[in-house]
Structures are given as C-alpha cells and as structure tokens.
C-alpha cells in the first residue's frame with residue numbers, strides 16, 4: 316500500500332492506495348506541536364481504523380504547505396515503511412509544465428492537484444480547491460499550469476468576520492438558505508459565504524474562458540466543495556481525492572509502478 320499525505324494549514328488528508336485504487340481516505344488535524352512519534356501513532360491508528368494495517372506500506376508521498384510538517388510526517392512514516400518517502404518539492408519529477416514566473420512559490424498541494432487534473436480532464440481546465448484558502452489553478456490547452464488565484468476560504472472568511480466585528484456571530488453551514496434573500500444576520504452570513512463563493516467561481520470561470528481561449532473544465536476539490544457545489548450554475552466535476560491521486564501519480568513517476 317502507498318500512503319499519500321496532503322498536509323494543509325488545518326487538516327492533513329490521508330489516502331491509502333492499493334495499486335491505482337484508493338482503499339481509504341482519512342483526515343486528521345494539522346498540529347505543528349506534534350512530533351514524528353506522535354504522528355506515527357496516529358497514522359498507525361488511522362490504518363487500523365480503516366482495516367488497512369495488515370497490508371505492507373511500500374512507500375509514501377507527501378505534499379505540505381506548512382513549513383516543518385513534511386519533515387515531521389516523513390519521520391513518522393519511517394515507523395511504518397522502509398520504502399521511499401517522497402516529499403513533493405524541488406528536484407522531484409512531476410511531469411507538470413509550470414509556465415509561471417516563480418514555480419517554487421507554488422503550494423505543493425496545488426502541484427499535486429494539477430498533476431492529476433492535467434492528464435485526466437479535458438483541457439483547458441481550472442482546479443478550484445476549497446480549503447483554508449479558495450484557490451484557482453489554471454491549466455491551458457496543453458495541460459501546462461499557466462496561472463493561479465488565491466482568495467480567503469469559505470470558513471476562514473466567516474471566522475474573520477466574526478473575529479473582526481462586534482455584531483457578526485459564528486454560523487454553521489448546515490442549513491444554507493434556499494435563495495439569496497437573507498432574512499437575518501445568520502442567513503446573510505451564510506449566503507455571503509456560500510452563494511458568494513459560488514458566484515466567484517462562476518465569474519472567475521468566465522474570465523478564465525477568455526484568458527485560456529476556451530471554456531475550461533472546472534474541477535472542484537477541498538472540504539468545502541460539497542457545500543458550495545449545489546449552488547453553482549455551471550457544470551463542474553467534483554474530485555474530492557484529487558490531491559491524493561496526484562501524489563500517487565508523482566510517487567509512481569519517481570519510483571516506478573511495481574510497488575502496490
């Protein structure tokens with residue numbers, strides 16, 4: 316089994332691959348205070364919870380957008396496998412053509428999603444990752460990564476409004492109003508966050524169509540994708556495991572396919 320770890324600012328998404336198939340997906344908190352040994356215990360428990368602890372771990376692939384965390388997780392994985400532990404970064408082969416001014420500034424979570432999208436969906440394509448930040452990653456008709464945009468994430472923008480105002484409460488997103496006419500403060504916040512993000516995705520897609528010379532395939536990923544997607548008026552593909560699939564692609568490209 317190959318383990319893929321997508322280390323985000325708030326959550327680490329874990330995938331267990333049996334060949335090309337994902338056997339399980341799990342999520343744990345990103346906590347920079349935890350040590351390699353602590354995360355090793357957590358990872359072992361996660362494998363056991365998902366009945367995947369009997370399979371040998373042949374290797375692992377990590378992308379991290381939190382400094383220090385890749386090192387901690389690589390250390391943790393050493394307790395689970397003797398196989399290659401790959402950390403996406405400079406020197407790692409991805410096959411992705413990065414046509415931007417500063418390729419090294421690009422978050423490696425975005426590299427992972429773009430890698431899988433570039434050989435999976437019709438181009439041009441825009442990957443929208445709805446996590447701590449809402450990010451847009453544009454791939455041109457050849458699959459080259461040609462640009463990106465970063466906006467505050469759905470939850471982060473709600474938290475910021477609550478923390479920086481006197482009268483705006485915290486709201487859940489379980490009951491999204493059925494239209495945009497909010498009848499109270501809680502509804503107004505919910506509408507701003509969810510319909511506002513949906514409208515941003517629609518408007519950005521229109522602009523990307525012009526910039527990329529064709530209507531892009533829009534691929535949604537990240538924890539908030541399922542919350543926002545019902546309110547979108549454009550066709551989209553939901554790919555919740557996109558970063559994990561990209562990590563597995565990158566691992567195989569660097570270490571061969573033989574391992575299962």
Ligand SMILES: Nc1ncnc2c1ncn2[C@@H]1O[C@H](COP(=O)(O)OP(=O)(O)OP(=O)(O)O)[C@@H](O)[C@H]1O
Pocket residue numbers: 322323324325326327328342445446447448470488489537538539541542
């Ligand atoms: N129905 C829902 N209502 C509210 N939140 C949800 C719902 N579904 C998913 N989420 C949110 O998505 C989160 C997981 O998303 P994701 O893995 O993209 O992590 P993140 O913490 O938002 O971002 P990052 O990847 O930067 O850490 C969950 O912890 C939860 O907060």
Ligand SMILES: CC(C)(CO)[C@@H](O)C(=O)NCCC(=O)O
Pocket residue numbers: 323324380420421422423424425446447448450465
């Ligand atoms: C934008 C986030 C926070 C999304 O996880 C991450 O990809 C990141 O820190 N990126 C670095 C900046 C960039 O991607 O251009």
Ligand SMILES: [K+]
Pocket residue numbers: 321322323424444446537
């Ligand atoms: K993420």
